[in-house]
Amino acid sequence: MRRGLLKTVKRIVIKIGSGVLTDPEGTLDMVVIGQICDEIALLRHRGLEVIVVSSGAIAAGRNELGLTDKPRTIPHKQAAAAIGQTRLMQAYQTSLAPNNLKAAQVLLTSEDLGSRQRFLNARATLDALLGFGIIPVINENDTVVVDEIKFGDNDNLSALVTNVAEAHLLLILTDIEGFYSADPRTYPDARLIPLVKAITREVEHAAGGAGSAVGTGGMATKIAAARKAGKNGVATIMVSGKQRGIVTAALQGEEVGTLFLPSGTGLNRRKHWIAYTLKPSGMIIVDDGARNALLKKGKSLLPSGIVSVQGRFERGACVRLCGFDGVEFARGLSDYSSGESIRLIGCKSSEIEELLGYHYGDVIIHRDNLVLL
Numbered sequence: 354m355r356r357g358l359l360k361t362v363k364r365i366v367i368k369i370g371s372g373v374l375t376d377p378e379g380t381l382d383m384v385v386i387g388q389i390c391d392e393i394a395l396l397r398h399r400g401l402e403v404i405v406v407s408s409g410a411i412a413a414g415r416n417e418l419g420l421t422d423k424p425r426t427i428p429h430k431q432a433a434a435a436i437g438q439t440r441l442m443q444a445y446q447t448s449l450a451p452n453n454l455k456a457a458q459v460l461l462t463s464e465d466l467g468s469r470q471r472f473l474n475a476r477a478t479l480d481a482l483l484g485f486g487i488i489p490v491i492n493e494n495d496t497v498v499v500d501e502i503k504f505g506d507n508d509n510l511s512a513l514v515t516n517v518a519e520a521h522l523l524l525i526l527t528d529i530e531g532f533y534s535a536d537p538r539t540y541p542d543a544r545l546i547p548l549v550k551a552i553t554r555e556v557e558h559a560a561g562g563a564g565s566a567v568g569t570g571g572m573a574t575k576i577a578a579a580r581k582a583g584k585n586g587v588a589t590i591m592v593s594g595k596q597r598g599i600v601t602a603a604l605q606g607e608e609v610g611t612l613f614l615p616s617g618t619g620l621n622r623r624k625h626w627i628a629y630t631l632k633p634s635g636m637i638i639v640d641d642g643a644r645n646a647l648l649k650k651g652k653s654l655l656p657s658g659i660v661s662v663q664g665r666f667e668r669g670a671c672v673r674l675c676g677f678d679g680v681e682f683a684r685g686l687s688d689y690s691s692g693e694s695i696r697l698i699g700c701k702s703s704e705i706e707e708l709l710g711y712h713y714g715d716v717i718i719h720r721d722n723l724v725l726l
């Protein structure tokens with residue numbers, strides 16, 4: 354199964370976690386970085402295009418700043434990332450050079466990828482770098498972001514990068530051998546699961562709950578990343594990154610770590626961007642009739658189906674669509690701002706012009722700008 358799936362893989366995103374890149378003292382582990390870079394070189398020579406999403410900036414900067422503990426405040430984390438990022442890039446450069454490869458630094462923020470223009474710019478840059486045979490090394494631009502506008506973690510960033518770069522596979526190198534039936538540090542009889550066909554609630558539960566901040570060794574964010582990549586038709590393989598030869602083994606289709614199959618229906622790239630990259634800035638509650646029409650009949654959202662509007666958003670913003678139960682079932686780009694939408698609650702499309710004095714169209718969210726979750 355793995356070999357067949359890997360046959361069509363040409364462009365891959367390799368996400369490398371801080372725990373893989375650093376030793377217990379928090380310094381960059383040049384032996385491991387060297388190993389991984391040698392494997393990247395082998396992949397390049399086989400004609401694969403490799404994009405790295407690398408953590409480790411904050412960890413590497415901590416020592417440089419003389420901090421004994423993990424930095425806690427945001428400015429301290431940012432200072433650590435700023436100095437650590439240069440050390441990280443130096444480490445990649447030094448380790449790729451013997452293989453005649455070069456690293457390029459790409460720092461992104463969530464706002465960058467939230468703008469369609471910048472998203473497409475990032476894609477063009479990555480394409481150009483890969484065309485020159487260079488290895489892009491991506492990290493979050495930690496200096497300029499705070500918690501509310503962060504990607505949150507590099508697992509999430511790596512899943513988004515599979516969409517930006519139109520990659521075919523996400524390989525997550527982490528400090529555990531793969532996905533287990535339970536946290537192996539607490540449950541010694543937990544089993545490694547080699548294949549996850551679908552990311553169900555049970556899988557999320559075993560990972561410590563989707564999006565929970567206390568995942569099993571960060572497993573929840575990895576499952577969320579595999580899910581996002583999967584929605585785009587991209588498979589994820591998760592393996593233990595410190596193991597020598599693991600990248601090659603994974604790419605040759607050996608049964609290492611855990612393979613997450615993509616979900617059947619790949620969203621198109623733009624819809625994936627709407628569903629997963631944009632941060633929703635408001636919520637529209639719709640009645641059951643509208644929910645049914647959106648979920649089952651492929652319709653657009655009309656003002657008549659709106660029950661209430663929450664939060665403030667501009668025209669063009671991404672909003673959550675929820676039913677009476679408050680459960681989000683879709684996301685989309687609103688053609689009307691929150692203020693306008695409130696004025697249009699329950700009205701007919703033919704009344705929009707009269708109510709607002711202008712008219713952007715008959716629907717609040719057009720089907721083409723809507724993604725069912």
Ligand code: GLU
Nearest residue numbers: 408409410411493506507
């Ligand atoms: N951007 C952070 C760093 O380079 C890492 C974030 C993460 O590991 O999720 O240190």
